[in-house]
Amino acid sequence: MATPAPPPTDNAGRADGAPRSGPVVHLRGAVALLGRFPALAGVDLDVAPRRIVLLRGPNGAGKTTLLRALAGLVSFTAGEATVLGVDLRADRRAVRSRVGLLAHGAGLYDELTVADNVRFWTRAAHADAADAEAAMGRLGLDGRLRDVVVGRLSTGQRRRASFACLVARRPELWLLDEPHAGLDRDGRDVVDAIVREASAAGATVVLSSHELDRSIALSDEIVTLAGGAVVATGVDDVG
């Protein structure tokens, strides 16, 4: 399959080509609540454009909440929070169409086939149908799997399908919550390849993972999160 990921900058309206001056993500003392529990209790984080950043940390450190908050799904109740130049505390909806989130929940309709699902989410994001087909091909979902109802897919196959939905949208900021979870070795290689290409093509990636050796090799920076705050950062020269 030809690699279908042309640099997103040429695609009108998807990612403006102009090099971004400030950081893609800028958080200072950011607080976010889940109900009344302060999942994020003062996060300081800066992510430069085109970087791949790994979020490490124990369960319950706030990684998932941080990714969802960066996608504008959880409101920051205190501190500064700017993503892609948008102040999330003013209007967090403005950033959503430029961000892709791969979450634990597959975000797919079990009664629909893989093709129906990917096509629906792609057209909902006003993205190009060809990208949908290319993404499915890239993730091994063409052929027999195309017309299988998502409800009957394995966990790994479902993650490939939701990853395909994200890839087809060509977001400027990729937020991946444990992208490797549930995938076989081959699947993880494909994910890593696509992430590298996206970053090379101008997208910025923030991913959380417990697959440390593979993720560290993949990312440029490592941020350690604990108790809802950043406790350590490190630049991995290998990336």
Added chain:
Amino acid sequence: MTIETDAPDDVVDPGPLTTGSRTTAVLGGVALVAIAVLALFGLVLSPADANQGEAVRILYVHVPSATAAYIGCFLTTTGSVLYLWRRSRWWELVAFAGAEVATLFTVITLVTGMLWGRPTWGVFWVWDARLTSTAMLLLLLLGYLAVRRLSADYEVRAKRAAIVGLLLVPNVIIVRQSVQWWRTLHQKPTLFSNGLDSRIEGLMLFSLFTGFIAIALVFLWLLIHRFRVAWLAEQVAEEGLEAAIAERRAEGASA
């Protein structure tokens, strides 16, 4: 029925904190006086009605209660609109308090309506336009309260309740209209439009007038107190926030 409100003297005594204050104390006192006057005139001094007999005395509390119920609904819709539009938590609590007090007065209106119907029509319930509308109003209010009292956190509850609250008055208007048409389709409107034809005057009119005053005062008093209880409940919920953030940071540091 004792409404204990300790009148705060000039120095803010560190006495037991309550939802009472100077205004509610005065209001409570005046309300009690008004109720006494209402009872005196409504039950004792005013004559029986020419054709309803003593039953007219029920109307002195029934009609004002119905009005209070509708005012409560109006508060709920207004509060909901202002919460959705301006995110004003104060108005959202007014909407909630208004709905609860309105529910109380709707129940009162229904029960007194039935108790009035028994001696007058011989049956407790007649599908009369006003009574049916009041029953529907109660169901709409219960729907609002069911959403408002969900066990989710404040933002979720308040926003969903505000949408239901926003539509409370439009729903009530449409229900009244459809019930009005429906009932007048089969029989001319019963005299119980409010049971009082235009010839009421003298002590009976004064009794009704006092009824409106007394019920309005009680409505206001209840509303203020209910609002403050709701305000305190939210304050208690918010209270633990700073402590939780500090504790959460500590958890991170020790990790």
Added chain:
Amino acid sequence: MWADAWLVAVKDLRIEFRSRVALNQVLPFALLVLVLFAFALDPDRGLLEKATPGLYWVAVLFSALLALGRSFSVESADGVRDALRLSGLPPVALWLGKVLSVAIQLLVLEVVLGAGIIVLYGTSVTGWPLLLMTIVVATVAIATAGTLYGVVAAGLRVRETLLPLLVLPVLAPVLIGSTRAFEAALGGTPSEGWPWVGLMSVFAAVYVVAGALGFGPLMEET
């Protein structure tokens, strides 16, 4: 915006078509309700005849509750709500799409039930235009109000019980209106029915506006 709405409607209808819940469960349920009314009201005493419009619309209303519940249980799959928020679909389009999907399912159901009462209850129709107009306006009213209260109850543990409590009192005027209009259309003087259609149109208009404005904030949860 209309393209997005149609995209959502087609998605919902495709899910219904593929899972066959509407066809295999909601439709038989509606017919079952009609038959049960016939048992309860003993056809030959003429009572069934007089009550037909009311029975028809009660059957439609209960079926609508099932269709609405179904319409939102589809969205409760893992991660779908977040995906919808991130999708860039304007909330109005999402709401309109779901209204269209429920309305189309209801229309199919109403046509089948219409045939049902004509066959089972032997009703004769004198005012066809009024009958059809009543069905259309009532369907829009039920679908718009139902979808809005459906999202109020969506995602909650208690949604199965909360939805009827919210929707049925609100739809009472539609039940009264559609039944009276049907009485006029089935053997009565059709001219009497039109004011009721007017009332239901006002109802539908209120909920089109409320739905368009209210759906967005409701999608924004946390």
Added chain:
Amino acid sequence: MSTVVVGAIGGTWPYVIASWIFVFGSMGVFAAVTVVRGRRLSRRVPPERRRWS
């Protein structure tokens, strides 16, 4: 007059009394419950966070 006077059934006074008792009784209960809840909650909110004296 269209209103049927049925005062003969044990007089209407019992209904009048019942109505008034219900009206002011229910208000009293609602008031009492509200004030009691107010007291219990007030203890847990520091004075400065309240809007009334």
